[in-house]
Amino acid sequence: MDNDEILKVQGLKTYFYSDEGVIPAVDDVSFSIKKGKTLGLVGESGCGKSVSALSILKLIPSPPGKIVGGQIFFEGIDLSKKTYDEMCEIRGNEISMIFQEPMTSLNPVYTVGSQVMEVLKIHKHADQQEALKRTVELFNLVGIPDPEERLSSYPHQLSGGLRQRVMIAMALACNPKLLIADEPTTALDVTIQAQILELMKNIQKQNNMSILMITHDLGVISEVSDEVCVMYAGTVVEYSDVYSIFEEPLHPYTIGLYNSIPKFEQEKNQKLFNIPGVVPNLTKLPKGCRFWPRCVDAMDICKKKDPLIGEAKQGHMVKCWKYCKEVSSDE
Amino acid sequence: MNSNEVLVETVDLKKHFIVGGEGLFSKKKKAVHAVDGINLKVAKGETLGLVGESGCGKSTLGRLILRLLEPTSGKVLFKGQNIYDMNGEELRKLRKKMQIIFQDPYASLNPRMPVSEIIGEPLETHEVAFGKEKEKMVYELMREVGLRSYHMKRYPHQFSGGQRQRIGIARALALNPELIICDEPVSALDVSIQAQVLNLLKDLQQQFQLTYIFISHDLRIVKYVSDKVYVMFLGKIVEAGNAKDIYDEPLHPYTRFLISAVPKVNPRLRESKRVILQGDVPSPVNPPAGCRFHTRCPNAMKQCSIEEPELKDFNGHMVACHLYSR
Amino acid sequence: PPAQQKEKVITIAKTSDPGTADVQLTTEEYFIPLNIYDRLVEAVTIEPGKSELQPGLAEKWDVSEDGLVYTFHLRKGVKFHNGEELKADDVLYTFDRMLDPKTKALNTDFLNMIDGAQERMDGTADSTRGLKVIDDYTIQITLAQPFAPFIACLSTPAGSIYNRKATEAAGQDFGVKAEATVGTGPFVLSSWSYNDQIVLAANPNYFKGKPDLDKIVAKIVPDAETQRMMFEKGEIDVFDCDNARSQIPYFKNSEKWKNQIVSGPRVGVYYYNINQAIEPFDDVKVRKAMQRAINKQLLLDTLYNGTGTVAKGILPPGLIGYNPNLPGIPYDIEAAKSLLTEAGYPNGFQMQISQTVDSPNTLKLNEAVQAMLNDISVKAEIVQMDEAAWFGTRREGKLPMYTSDWSADFNDPDNFMYTFFSKQNSKVRSFNYNNEYVQEGLEKARAMTDQNERIALYNELEKIIVYDDAAWIPLFHLDHLFVVQPRVKNFKVSWNGWSDMPYYEVKVEE
Amino acid sequence: MMENKKDDFVKEEYDEEMEIYGTTFIKEVWYRFRKNRMAMIGAATVIIMVFVAIFAKWISPYDPYAVDLLKQFQPPSSQHILGTDIYGRDMLSRIIYGTRISLIIGLIPTLISMTIGSVLGIVSGYYGGKIDTVIMRIADMVMAFPSLLLAMVVMYTLGASIYNIFIALSIVGWAGTARVVRAQTLSIKEKEFIEAAKAIGVKNSVIMIRHIFPNCMAPLLVLLTMGIPEAIMSEASLSFLGVGAQPPTPSWGLMISNGKEYLFSAPWVAISPGFAILIVVLAFNFLGDGLRDALDPYMKQ
Amino acid sequence: MGKYIFKRILISIPIIIGITIITFYLLNVVPGDPVVLMMKEHISPDVLERVKNEMHLNDPVYIRYFKFMGDLLHGNLGRSYKLNRNVTDLLLEAFPNTVVLSIAAIIIAWGIGIPAGIISAIKQYSFIDNFFMGFTLLGVSMPIFWSALIMQYIFGLKLNLLPISGFSGPQYVILPAIVLGWSSAASIARLTRSSLLEVIRTDYIRTARAKGLKERQVVFYHALKNAMLPVVTVMAIQVAGLLSGAVITESVFGIPGIGRVCVNAIQNRDMPLLQGSVIFTVGLVIIGNLVADIAYSYLDPRIRYD
Numbered sequence A: 001m002d003n004d005e006i007l008k009v010q011g012l013k014t015y016f017y018s019d020e021g022v023i024p025a026v027d028d029v030s031f032s033i034k035k036g037k038t039l040g041l042v043g044e045s046g047c048g049k050s051v052s053a054l055s056i057l058k059l060i061p062s063p064p065g066k067i068v069g070g071q072i073f074f075e076g077i078d079l080s081k082k083t084y085d086e087m088c089e090i091r092g093n094e095i096s097m098i099f100q101e102p103m104t105s106l107n108p109v110y111t112v113g114s115q116v117m118e119v120l121k122i123h124k125h126a127d128q129q130e131a132l133k134r135t136v137e138l139f140n141l142v143g144i145p146d147p148e149e150r151l152s153s154y155p156h157q158l159s160g161g162l163r164q165r166v167m168i169a170m171a172l173a174c175n176p177k178l179l180i181a182d183e184p185t186t187a188l189d190v191t192i193q194a195q196i197l198e199l200m201k202n203i204q205k206q207n208n209m210s211i212l213m214i215t216h217d218l219g220v221i222s223e224v225s226d227e228v229c230v231m232y233a234g235t236v237v238e239y240s241d242v243y244s245i246f247e248e249p250l251h252p253y254t255i256g257l258y259n260s261i262p263k264f265e266q267e268k269n270q271k272l273f274n275i276p277g278v279v280p281n282l283t284k285l286p287k288g289c290r291f292w293p294r295c296v297d298a299m300d301i302c303k304k305k306d307p308l309i310g311e312a313k314q315g316h317m318v319k320c321w322k323y324c325k326e327v328s329s330d331e
Numbered sequence B: 001m002n003s004n005e006v007l008v009e010t011v012d013l014k015k016h017f018i019v020g021g022e023g024l025f026s027k028k029k030k031a032v033h034a035v036d037g038i039n040l041k042v043a044k045g046e047t048l049g050l051v052g053e054s055g056c057g058k059s060t061l062g063r064l065i066l067r068l069l070e071p072t073s074g075k076v077l078f079k080g081q082n083i084y085d086m087n088g089e090e091l092r093k094l095r096k097k098m099q100i101i102f103q104d105p106y107a108s109l110n111p112r113m114p115v116s117e118i119i120g121e122p123l124e125t126h127e128v129a130f131g132k133e134k135e136k137m138v139y140e141l142m143r144e145v146g147l148r149s150y151h152m153k154r155y156p157h158q159f160s161g162g163q164r165q166r167i168g169i170a171r172a173l174a175l176n177p178e179l180i181i182c183d184e185p186v187s188a189l190d191v192s193i194q195a196q197v198l199n200l201l202k203d204l205q206q207q208f209q210l211t212y213i214f215i216s217h218d219l220r221i222v223k224y225v226s227d228k229v230y231v232m233f234l235g236k237i238v239e240a241g242n243a244k245d246i247y248d249e250p251l252h253p254y255t256r257f258l259i260s261a262v263p264k265v266n267p268r269l270r271e272s273k274r275v276i277l278q279g280d281v282p283s284p285v286n287p288p289a290g291c292r293f294h295t296r297c298p299n300a301m302k303q304c305s306i307e308e309p310e311l312k313d314f315n316g317h318m319v320a321c322h323l324y325s326r
Numbered sequence C: 001p002p003a004q005q006k007e008k009v010i011t012i013a014k015t016s017d018p019g020t021a022d023v024q025l026t027t028e029e030y031f032i033p034l035n036i037y038d039r040l041v042e043a044v045t046i047e048p049g050k051s052e053l054q055p056g057l058a059e060k061w062d063v064s065e066d067g068l069v070y071t072f073h074l075r076k077g078v079k080f081h082n083g084e085e086l087k088a089d090d091v092l093y094t095f096d097r098m099l100d101p102k103t104k105a106l107n108t109d110f111l112n113m114i115d116g117a118q119e120r121m122d123g124t125a126d127s128t129r130g131l132k133v134i135d136d137y138t139i140q141i142t143l144a145q146p147f148a149p150f151i152a153c154l155s156t157p158a159g160s161i162y163n164r165k166a167t168e169a170a171g172q173d174f175g176v177k178a179e180a181t182v183g184t185g186p187f188v189l190s191s192w193s194y195n196d197q198i199v200l201a202a203n204p205n206y207f208k209g210k211p212d213l214d215k216i217v218a219k220i221v222p223d224a225e226t227q228r229m230m231f232e233k234g235e236i237d238v239f240d241c242d243n244a245r246s247q248i249p250y251f252k253n254s255e256k257w258k259n260q261i262v263s264g265p266r267v268g269v270y271y272y273n274i275n276q277a278i279e280p281f282d283d284v285k286v287r288k289a290m291q292r293a294i295n296k297q298l299l300l301d302t303l304y305n306g307t308g309t310v311a312k313g314i315l316p317p318g319l320i321g322y323n324p325n326l327p328g329i330p331y332d333i334e335a336a337k338s339l340l341t342e343a344g345y346p347n348g349f350q351m352q353i354s355q356t357v358d359s360p361n362t363l364k365l366n367e368a369v370q371a372m373l374n375d376i377s378v379k380a381e382i383v384q385m386d387e388a389a390w391f392g393t394r395r396e397g398k399l400p401m402y403t404s405d406w407s408a409d410f411n412d413p414d415n416f417m418y419t420f421f422s423k424q425n426s427k428v429r430s431f432n433y434n435n436e437y438v439q440e441g442l443e444k445a446r447a448m449t450d451q452n453e454r455i456a457l458y459n460e461l462e463k464i465i466v467y468d469d470a471a472w473i474p475l476f477h478l479d480h481l482f483v484v485q486p487r488v489k490n491f492k493v494s495w496n497g498w499s500d501m502p503y504y505e506v507k508v509e510e
Numbered sequence D: 001m002m003e004n005k006k007d008d009f010v011k012e013e014y015d016e017e018m019e020i021y022g023t024t025f026i027k028e029v030w031y032r033f034r035k036n037r038m039a040m041i042g043a044a045t046v047i048i049m050v051f052v053a054i055f056a057k058w059i060s061p062y063d064p065y066a067v068d069l070l071k072q073f074q075p076p077s078s079q080h081i082l083g084t085d086i087y088g089r090d091m092l093s094r095i096i097y098g099t100r101i102s103l104i105i106g107l108i109p110t111l112i113s114m115t116i117g118s119v120l121g122i123v124s125g126y127y128g129g130k131i132d133t134v135i136m137r138i139a140d141m142v143m144a145f146p147s148l149l150l151a152m153v154v155m156y157t158l159g160a161s162i163y164n165i166f167i168a169l170s171i172v173g174w175a176g177t178a179r180v181v182r183a184q185t186l187s188i189k190e191k192e193f194i195e196a197a198k199a200i201g202v203k204n205s206v207i208m209i210r211h212i213f214p215n216c217m218a219p220l221l222v223l224l225t226m227g228i229p230e231a232i233m234s235e236a237s238l239s240f241l242g243v244g245a246q247p248p249t250p251s252w253g254l255m256i257s258n259g260k261e262y263l264f265s266a267p268w269v270a271i272s273p274g275f276a277i278l279i280v281v282l283a284f285n286f287l288g289d290g291l292r293d294a295l296d297p298y299m300k301q
Numbered sequence E: 001m002g003k004y005i006f007k008r009i010l011i012s013i014p015i016i017i018g019i020t021i022i023t024f025y026l027l028n029v030v031p032g033d034p035v036v037l038m039m040k041e042h043i044s045p046d047v048l049e050r051v052k053n054e055m056h057l058n059d060p061v062y063i064r065y066f067k068f069m070g071d072l073l074h075g076n077l078g079r080s081y082k083l084n085r086n087v088t089d090l091l092l093e094a095f096p097n098t099v100v101l102s103i104a105a106i107i108i109a110w111g112i113g114i115p116a117g118i119i120s121a122i123k124q125y126s127f128i129d130n131f132f133m134g135f136t137l138l139g140v141s142m143p144i145f146w147s148a149l150i151m152q153y154i155f156g157l158k159l160n161l162l163p164i165s166g167f168s169g170p171q172y173v174i175l176p177a178i179v180l181g182w183s184s185a186a187s188i189a190r191l192t193r194s195s196l197l198e199v200i201r202t203d204y205i206r207t208a209r210a211k212g213l214k215e216r217q218v219v220f221y222h223a224l225k226n227a228m229l230p231v232v233t234v235m236a237i238q239v240a241g242l243l244s245g246a247v248i249t250e251s252v253f254g255i256p257g258i259g260r261v262c263v264n265a266i267q268n269r270d271m272p273l274l275q276g277s278v279i280f281t282v283g284l285v286i287i288g289n290l291v292a293d294i295a296y297s298y299l300d301p302r303i304r305y306d
């Protein structure tokens, strides 16, 4: 194992067991993040990005969810071997997470200030005074106006963006080694977004922090990521460094995504490009490649056999028959 | 461009939230000037884009237009009628014509209702369809926003963030309203779905002469969908005009910042330093005297901290800034 | 320092708090009055079920020939708890106070035969004509008409003598606040915490000598089971089996307790009333059928553990005038059925038995009788009412059949016969019994001075009421059982079988 | 060409999937309920109880009214499985017959007061202001009022009958439910999905029924399951007032309070009705828990 | 908030007046009069009429009511008919006992109920969940007088650890409080459990876990407060209920409390005493519910009263 890999996910499988059957929300996903680097995780909504992130922290709601396979190494240690209490030491401290839904992810009955201070108190054993000071500092950092005032606001009194910033402040509080940011800037306007991204980069530089950036905003990805992992229907379809992804996307899905971005120069009455069809029902996946029903270049083999992810170019992994010369071993 | 009939108009709309300090008996009460005197007009069939920093009062404005909040003062005229004068039943009827897509999709979905019920509810409420027919309509709506029929019996918590947003969109579309307030409708969606939804909104607009108030911080999208753009800052409009004008020739310093801050979809460009706003973020509780932006404005003049600039009209391009006093 | 002599304390339990110690304001709470006051004449228990009138505060008394004027000679040197000496004026004050309408006294019936009592009670006179102080130690009471049981009446707790000075000073607090309540009795009311406990302390200056007990603690324990457990644990010294009859077999069979049971006859009677104003009870045959349909012996054996005797009439053994020669009413279903057929009810009828709520003992009896009546096809429904409603309806003469019991206040047949069957009382007790001969006889008997003649008359009337007119269903005379701790000595069941009794002679051993 | 492909896919998918997922809410709840073993045990017990109540006449070994004083207080034996009481009546038969009254008394007043309480509580919490003040102050009054007096008044004005007990118990019982539901409503009505419903134009009444009420279910089910034993017990205390079941009608409440005296001397008389109540309480609690879980979408698995 | 409390207190005045009128009226509707009850078996029609007149019981209801209200304004609750005692004194004597008993019972009810509810919720459907469920439900299924007798028998008589009856020291409080508390613990436990189960699956609980909080902290700090709303309501109701509903416990354990006074007052048609106890309980209910209402806005800041 690479020594500078802070997180290594191997063959992760997280399934939900529902009335309708088994939902393989994350099905054999592998990626790794290097120290001080950022991995971008993109993909259509519902493809399993958040579930992957939650699996890392072992926060999958169970029942109905369950990690059924794979390993997650954090600093070389298998997290699945950690006890509950050991995980508590890691969560919020070494790995922290910014959640996607800022309203429901903040406890409605406590002030946002106390919720941020709590992290400091448990992990840094800060006293009230220190925690308060640091929280004001953090609020300032993430661009919350009037930090002292806002400390005593309740979540419902804040706008969506402010809540999101509170979440970010909370995640950054303990200078984690790994930050999982699940759509951290979707609720923010561009100026704040820029500010936050800048902030993350700075902290990353200062503390050699690694980031798992989950977003669908390719702009943000291109702005911060070093490597990008594209997911589709619970699997990784393309995985490479940021430049090749943007300059030379290989997988038809990635290409579709790229084309869907509205450009500044987009004509108003010109329709936006989109990938036809919808994400497949995870309980009833199509036979063969999961993407074939929506793929413009679908071949016969695509409908029959699921390709394996393989290196199409140097360090550029793709899961597509177009780039796989050999027939997958298990068929 | 449809500049004919004015569908919605707000007149000096204000909303101040009273916030108390902690503790039961604290006297420390303050007002958050969330919306502070907004005048805007939307013509039928037009899309009004509303951009602005987060927390500047966009969602509050949206809620006020639908009378989901009672204003501190001001009027909202829908087809010339002040909705604040309406009684319960009139208002209810009106709801059929005005819809909102909420910013926070999860919180706005009843956790105890399956998705089909959530989307079907407006149909039932306004007696559009019941039973099997309703199911079918719901199914079609779900398809349109990119959800699948097997989602119908699921509950909100079983969806991913983007999927939830689509439920909200489907619900708002169900009644074919005349006006939809889209409060960040696509910001939680991935680009592909985003494109689908935007195309859908466009189609619907063309088909039914829909009017949108489109709240977003994604300037690319706002530019793509809007006919007119209003830029808000701390509860006030600082710039307004045709989308093209605003993007091509932003006047207000804040607008210029906004446009330049849009991330480029090209990793090579990321080292080219973006302009980051400096200075303290002003507070809506004690908005700075004079121009509210002056604390962060690189072009701030003496006058800016004293006198509040008025919104002035330059051939349909309005701006509130002392740089452009004439 | 010398070792302190251990206090001799007896602890008893009462089911409810008496509320007031002013005996003129109560008709049933006699525990405190019997121990802190004295009366001119005392009814003393000489052996179980037997009593004797003995001088109390009055050393002796004379009655005039015509039976109208009573002269009482008071004992000298008797001190009230506040140190005042007993004077004739205190006696006059006490009786006048009772008749004074402002007192709102409830038991004026014991004194209303005094000359001028009626005017005093009506508020038309400021004093009672018939009460006269002769000197400090002599008082004369004149009656309006001769009244045979007068002396016996004075021996009831209601005849307790108060101190004028203390009582007037106490005002409303008399009988409520311990320190304001003053009598001459063997015990002093020392503390009272409402619904919790009452403490009586020995009166060292008692004219008959200081009682053996230093203290009586009366705890208010509403729950009978709790009382029993407290007794077994030794937290209380006396257990009144009336409260938990179901425990009698246990005590009787227990090696530890069977010799500690103190029992005495209750000079009283359990009966069923029949309301003749309600059809079909206006028919004497129906009433007779009812008398025969109830198996008294079985009830006594199964519900009361056989502790008593089946009653044959109204007057209980131990009472003056008790007639042991009455034939008794047999349990005879066939006779009852044929009586019903004769009366025109071959298939029985519907009727009601009323009772107060929250009295499980009564309910047991009623349920059993309900089943017995069912055997002669009489369908009885048990109607429960709360006490206030029950007594209220009864007063109006409208209460359906009910069971109750009565025990002697004073030793005279009048206390039974007149109470139930005088014209007025027969209505307010819902008998609605109308037999002019009987009712005139009852009035006449009151004023008769020849005791033998009186008793003969009472015996005749009793027979008419129970056997000829079948106006009364006698049930039984029950014994009153107490279980006492071994340390309690000289515990005697009071002659009339009350639970409230004087504790002057009771002793405890340490 | 592409468009076509998409549409075909839609068509067949719709037909096929509508069939599978076109289940009703009730069916779905039932599906989840069925999988809960404890809940099924509870439901089965309740059904058995109802069965016993209906067919008491055929099930009970003896006439529950047959008095035989000579057979009083027989301990449990093969003849009298639960022994006999003070009148020599068969306890088992009385318990069986008692199921009727006690089940009715446990359920009906509880349901009535729950219904009244829920309606008033939701209305009060939802509208707030004056309506809230009036309803809640009335509730305060009802709660402070001596229920004994109220029951007495009902009994004297409406007459002593078992049905009037329903009324008496319901009058006293609604206030607590109303307060609980109101508290829940106060919190739920501030949630965003209520705002969303308003934005659609859903009528207030519908909001209260469809959106708020289901979210109050959890505490309501607890109150319901707790209300049943309480009602059975208060029947016992009302019997003291003479408004309960009239003797010799067997009711558990009455049996349990009459049995108190014999708790130590003839324990079977006291314990068997108590045991019967315990079974009912447990059954309804299992049932309630099962329902709660079945109605809770989070439990969907 | 201060204004809100003031308003509530102001509103409670008509409530108290209302409830006195209703009690007055209702006690007049039910048959039976106090004097008949004072005389019981020794009924004598003449005496009865005379005493009733002296007590002004023959006056019309409204006149008696106004007289009562007049006295009340002077802070005088009058004298009990039957006991001939000053009502205020009686109540002031009885009240502290009931309060002590209720507080102790509540400590036990909540002390058993809340932890049992929490543990049951965390370990849903486990053995321990079923155990607590059984234990607390036994409390409601068993009539109070039973559990009281059994406790007295075991701890008072057999083990001789505690006194059986009375109320004259701390050791006297233990048994009645356990009995009374046990019977109310079940509702609290079940409610706590069910609301916790609702809360424990929310996103913010996930956030709390992601922060690295121990399960204990997550439950006690984050989940509990959110789940407490219905529990607090029931708590307030119980406080009020315990005060007026402790009658049985009070009589079984011989505690001189307000419950017994109140019941006696009704049974004896003792109007002044009844009015006095009702005013006391109404005051408590009002305070209890006011505290609960204030607690709501503390527990859930979205709830506001202004």
Ligand SMILES: Nc1ncnc2c1ncn2[C@@H]1O[C@H](COP(=O)(O)OP(=O)(O)OP(=O)(O)O)[C@@H](O)[C@H]1O
Residues within 6 Å of the ligand: A016, A018, A023, A025, A043, A044, A045, A046, A047, A048, A049, A050, A051, A052, A061, A064, A065, A100, A216, A282, B157, B158, B159, B160, B161, B162, B163, B188, B190
């Ligand atoms: N509790 C659950 N029960 C059943 N299915 C679930 C549950 N949570 C998530 N899923 C399913 O798992 C899949 C992956 O969800 P996930 O939240 O990871 O998507 P995502 O990639 O984060 O999407 P988005 O960008 O929209 O947030 C979805 O199809 C979703 O429906």
Ligand SMILES: Nc1ncnc2c1ncn2[C@@H]1O[C@H](COP(=O)(O)OP(=O)(O)OP(=O)(O)O)[C@@H](O)[C@H]1O
Residues within 6 Å of the ligand: A156, A157, A158, A159, A160, A161, A162, A187, A189, B017, B018, B019, B032, B033, B034, B053, B054, B055, B056, B057, B058, B059, B060, B061, B103, B284
């Ligand atoms: N209920 C409330 N009580 C007090 N303050 C509130 C309340 N709702 C909103 N605010 C405040 O009003 C201001 C405007 O909020 P609003 O939600 O309208 O912002 P927004 O423009 O929609 O921001 P975003 O893009 O982040 O959603 C914020 O400062 C917010 O804190």
Ligand SMILES: [Mg+2]
Residues within 6 Å of the ligand: A049, A050, A051, A100, A182, B160, B161, B162
């Ligand atoms: Mg997600």
Ligand SMILES: [Mg+2]
Residues within 6 Å of the ligand: A159, A160, A161, B058, B059, B060, B103, B183
């Ligand atoms: Mg917003």
Ligand code: NI
Residues within 6 Å of the ligand: C027, C407, C408, C409, E041, E042
């Ligand atoms: Ni007597």
